[in-house]
Amino acid sequence: MSNLLALQTALNARATAAMGEAGGARRGCPLSDLRDRLRRAGLRPTRQRLSLGWLLFGRGDRHLTAEMLYDEAMRAKVPVSLATVYNTLHQFTEAGLLRQLALDGSKAYFDTNPSEHHHFFLEEEGQVLDMPDCGITVESLPDAPEGMEIAGVEVIVRLRRRSGHRQA
Numbered sequence: 001m002s003n004l005l006a007l008q009t010a011l012n013a014r015a016t017a018a019m020g021e022a023g024g025a026r027r028g029c030p031l032s033d034l035r036d037r038l039r040r041a042g043l044r045p046t047r048q049r050l051s052l053g054w055l056l057f058g059r060g061d062r063h064l065t066a067e068m069l070y071d072e073a074m075r076a077k078v079p080v081s082l083a084t085v086y087n088t089l090h091q092f093t094e095a096g097l098l099r100q101l102a103l104d105g106s107k108a109y110f111d112t113n114p115s116e117h118h119h120f121f122l123e124e125e126g127q128v129l130d131m132p133d134c135g136i137t138v139e140s141l142p143d144a145p146e147g148m149e150i151a152g153v154e155v156i157v158r159l160r161r162r163s164g165h166r167q168a
């Protein structure tokens, strides 16, 4: 009985997987997804863009500085210069694949989720966290100046550890 159940489960799983392949176009091939995504954004999928895009977009929503991505590229043995990392991040941002966050005057952070959302910023650690969807409502915004309209609102809530909760 339990063997039969196991077999049934396995068959169901296989059927689901097969349907998934037929349904989602080339799901399970993230590299070709990335190539398509770059092309759709108007960027030629060069080897460097693919390598850096792979590091950037392969692990969910993230917030990175150029230096952080450069360190990851070095660890992954991707042969790029810091200048190339900067250029690529700015190209991706202009193409709408990334969003640049104004958190810290000295460093630019890039968000792999370009849709509008709000952030917590842990100032001491330089760490960026997405705020939960229901985290904030912005009411009573001032009227935009003559001839302007509000294109978006970004909220950054700056955090520090309470005294007595400092990291050792």
Ligand SMILES: [Zn+2]
Residues within 6 Å of the ligand: 063, 111, 113, 117, 118, 119, 129, 130
């Ligand atoms: Zn974010």
